[in-house]
Amino acid sequence: MAGIYLHIPFCKQACHYCDFHFSTSPKYKDEMVKALVKEIHLQRCYLDNESIETIYFGGGTPSVLSADEIQLLINTITELHTVSADAEITLEANPDDLDHSKLKALRQTPVNRFSIGIQSFFDEDLAWMNRVHRSSEAEASVKRAQDIGFENITVDLIYGYPLLTDVKWKKNLDTVFALRIPHISAYAMTVEPQTALAAFISKKKQPPMSEEQSAGQFSTMLDAMQSNSFEQYEISNFCTPGHYSRHNSNYWKGVKYLGIGPSAHSFNGETRQWNVANNAKYTKSIMGDAIPSEVEVLTEENRLNEYIMTALRTKWGIDLEQLDAIAGGSANILLKAARIYFDDGSLTQSGNLLTLTPHGKLYADRIASELFF
Structure with a gap:
């Protein structure tokens, strides 16, 4: 068994803490989709004919793609690989992208799991992070997805940043529990180099993160998860019985995976490779039948x-x-x-x-x- 990850390098705007590879301009989205399709063909032998158990659309913000574009990429994978009948197919999404018409269209695709980037249910916190959505959209998007038939949902939350009091953190957790979501990923805020947040802190426009605060809110989260029958199966990941992320669990267990798209990583047990983190260079190389990647042979x-x-x-x-x-x-x-x-x-x-x-x-x-x- 193996997995395929597709990196969709577009976002509506840049979150202040994010250091993932993306562009805020959708100008070349059509060209990128064509390049992703082409790379799937070019990399078809990488996994040595292993069955595909998971497909994961990450980014960036994969929900900026249309349902037709997502279907095209899945079709290309299924044409070239044996995909398990019960494959987990995850789409990362922002709440503001999941309106009724988009969800209805996605329901017609093989996507069967959503990873929704909520981060917080407080508008002042979302504004501080420079998130596009607001708290009302976060709750509404989850409920719309559930109403239309998507039950396998995970949400992301962030803790350990200056605006997040312990009272607000408990409220965020209680809100997720009330939504009856089967999986939660929660991460301590980290300050990555070359991000807006790092610049704000270095210029003393923002205070540094507090390790004591993060540790305290981590402990609060562990107690809350246990009280609500969520199992901590990885440091930052929690689920109700049977709702592990199969794709991410495979990463942690050393299962092979193929990464498609700019900055995407691949692993086949013996080597690791990663594509160039530049949209223009990636597209030009792929359309010229060359994979723009570096390879490391693992000792x-x-x-x-x-x-x-x-x-x-x-x-x-x-x-x-x-x-x-x-x-x-x-x-x-x-x-x-x-x-x-x-x-x-x-x-x-x-x-x-x-x-x-x-x-x-x-x-x-x-x-x-x-x-x-």
Whole structure:
């Protein structure tokens, strides 16, 4: 099994915190769609005929595409690959794009899951982030999607930024629970270089993010999720029983995937490659029958460290047998390095599995990096 990710590099406007690759001009959208179709053809052998279990439209804002354009891209994939009958096909969307007519058109496509970028239900917070939509649109878009028949929905929320009081954070969580959404992704606000937010902070127009605030709101979220029967199956991802994101879970489990579009990454178990993060260069190269990508051949060390980083973030944890399958003897080396985290209560072991404790989840990335080979 394998997955396909399509990067749709267009947004109506730039969120102040975002460092993903996108353009706010839709001028060349038609040309980009043609290039995406062409790349699907050019990359048809990358996954070595493995069955496609998941298709994910990310970005950017994939919901700026029409239903016909989305159908065209899915048709191209199904013509060239064997797609599972129960494939999970996800479309990232902004609330302002999901009006009744758009949802009705999307209902006629194979899309069966929405990832809706809500971030907050407070208008002042959305304005601070420079989001296009407002809180009323967020709730309304979810209800419209549910009314028209889309049940498999996830929403994104952000915590740990100056405007978000603990009272507002609890209200955001309660609003999502009330909407009966089966999956929630929640991320601490991070300040990425080259973003508007980073510039505001460096010029002292905005205060820096508070690690203490983020940690406190993370703990509040864990309690709220547990009280509402949501399982934390990855540091930032929560679901009701059986509603894991199959596509993202495959990333964390090391399943092969093909990335289509500018800046998209691909992984086939032995190598990783990524396309140029420039729309014009990408389109020109693809239409000239050349894939504009760089390729990295993964060493044993690369593969071990990638597995540690991704697996440790999940409820399934690090499988010591899988470590030894990558490089014999690596499990014993890791156990020696991990001893300090067993002692301080950050890690626990059950059989061959190493998982983070609730305390350890607060420091997941740091712990993983210190366990690297």
